[in-house]
Amino acid sequence: AVEDMNAAVRLGDADLALAYNVRGRAHSGLKEWGAAIEDFDEAIRLNPQAPHFFVFRGMALNARSQFRKAIEDFDEALRLQPNLPQAYAQRAIARQRTGDIAGAAADRNQAKGLHK
DSSP, X not given: OHHHHHHHXXXXXXXXXXXXXXXXXXXXXXXXXXXXHHHHHHHHHHXXXXXXXXXXXXXXXXXXXXXXXXXXXXXXXXXXXTTXXXXXXXXXXXXHHTTOHHHHHHHHHHHHHHHO
């Protein structure tokens, strides 16, 4: 997937924001967090209105223990799309790790409510 997205970016044939997002997700799957975050940064630069790009970058930031930055990304994703259960669930993880137990519980409940 990384090689395919490298080719798509080089050729410029694809929706570049989507190509960077897909490549970032592939890097995430390989636990290459730095490369993933760079790709998500570029995807967001190209399309700052895509809430899932912020969620995926936030997940990579969580993996690197950059919880406060991750919370900012989940907040932005929820500003763009208020009923995004994945953003609430992932923000709960970051809040838990920063010691915000009540906020984490509220986010988990919100995520559960949206899955119904």
